[in-house]
Amino acid sequence: DQQVKQNSPSLSVQEGRISILNCDYTNSMFDYFLWYKKYPAEGPTFLISISSIKDKNEDGRFTVFLNKSAKHLSLHIVPSQPGDSAVYFCAAGDDMRFGAGTRLTVEP
C-alpha cells in the first residue's frame, strides 16, 4: 500500500514561473514531511521539511504547504530555474515512506 502518493509523474514549467508539486498521504499519524530533490546518477538530497504542527515552511525560493484535513502537501518553487530540473520526492513518517516522484523540467 502506497501511503504517500505523487500522482503527477512529470511537470514542465517555463523559467521564472511557479512550479507546484503535489503529494497526498493516507496516514493521519504522520507528523513530519520532507521533500527531496534527485538529479540523474546521484542520490536524493534533502530540500525542505515541515512539521504537522505547521501549515507552511519557507526556505528561499522553496515553500512547502501542509493541509492536514485534506492529507495533502505541496512544494512551491518561485521563481523556477533550469537548475531546478530534477525528480522531486515527498516523504513522510518515522520510517520515511516515499512517493513515486515527479520529474520537473524547467524550460529556458
Place this chain on the structure above:
Amino acid sequence: NAGVTQTPKFRVLKTGQSMTLLCAQDMNHEYMYWYRQDPGMGLRLIHYSVGEGTTAKGEVPDGYNVSRLKKQNFLLGLESAAPSQTSVYFCASSYSGTVYGYTFGSGTRLTVV
C-alpha cells in the same frame, strides 16, 4: 567531505549468485538505511539500523540481510540473487531519524540476469 559512500556503483549478477553492497559514512550518524528504487515505485526501505550492532526490517526486507558491526558501515547482502532484485540501491544515514533529513549515497545499480 565524503558523506555517504557506496561501493560498487554498478554490478551485474547471475541468478543465484551472492554479493554484498557496502555503505560507509563519515558523519558519525547513528541511523543508517538501505533503500531500493524501482520505476514508478519511489524509494522503498529494505532494512535500517538505529546504532552499531542493531538492525531492523523495513518495508521490503525479503531476500536481503544486513549487518552493522561498525558505526560507520552498513552492509547489505544478497544471498541468492533473483531478477526481481534488479534495482538501484541507495544507502542513507541520519543524525537522529526523520527530523533532520537523510544524507544519501549516489547509489548502486544492480542487474540480475
